[in-house]
Amino acid sequence: MARIGILTCSNATQELGCSSVVCLADLRKRKGAFAAYPADEKLTLVGIINCPGCPTLTGPDKLLSRIRGITEFKVDVIHLAFCVKALCPFAEKYIKALGEAFPTIRIVLGTHEEKETPDEYRERIKRLFSQSKKTMVDVILQKDDG
Numbered sequence: 001m002a003r004i005g006i007l008t009c010s011n012a013t014q015e016l017g018c019s020s021v022v023c024l025a026d027l028r029k030r031k032g033a034f035a036a037y038p039a040d041e042k043l044t045l046v047g048i049i050n051c052p053g054c055p056t057l058t059g060p061d062k063l064l065s066r067i068r069g070i071t072e073f074k075v076d077v078i079h080l081a082f083c084v085k086a087l088c089p090f091a092e093k094y095i096k097a098l099g100e101a102f103p104t105i106r107i108v109l110g111t112h113e114e115k116e117t118p119d120e121y122r123e124r125i126k127r128l129f130s131q132s133k134k135t136m137v138d139v140i141l142q143k144d145d146g
């Protein structure tokens with residue numbers, strides 16, 4: 001049995017509302033990165049946690065503290081979700097830091113089947129973030145059409 005934890009990028013989950021539905025579907029269907037597990041090995045999802053946000057000068061420490069939300073529960077493998085793979089400039093650093101901090105846990109980059117390249121995904125996310133959106137500033141300035 002493989003006990004699996006998933007780390008997502010908070011840009012995708014917290015900012016943009018991804019519920020990890022595609023990662024979880026492909027875990028169930030053993031597609032994408034989950035296809036690498038032996039067919040007879042049971043896969044148990046222990047937990048999903050999102051990255052605490054970009055690390056500023058603290059480096060991986062912020063993530064190492066937060067990831068305890070899954071590492072304390074006997075995970076064998078942590079998958080860094082496709083959103084981390086495609087969006088995160090710190091992914092390689094995180095993989096190294098997690099490997100050093102948790103030598104018994106295997107770190108895998110990727111989750112669901114990749115139907116587009118990381119570059120294509122990044123472009124689409126960039127377009128989402130570039131959309132004009134009303135904020136509290138518009139409420140304060142009464143430009144919110146309310």
Ligand code: SF4
Nearest residue numbers: 009010051053054088
């Ligand atoms: S550090 Fe990486 S994974 Fe975390 S929010 Fe920023 S881009 Fe996403």
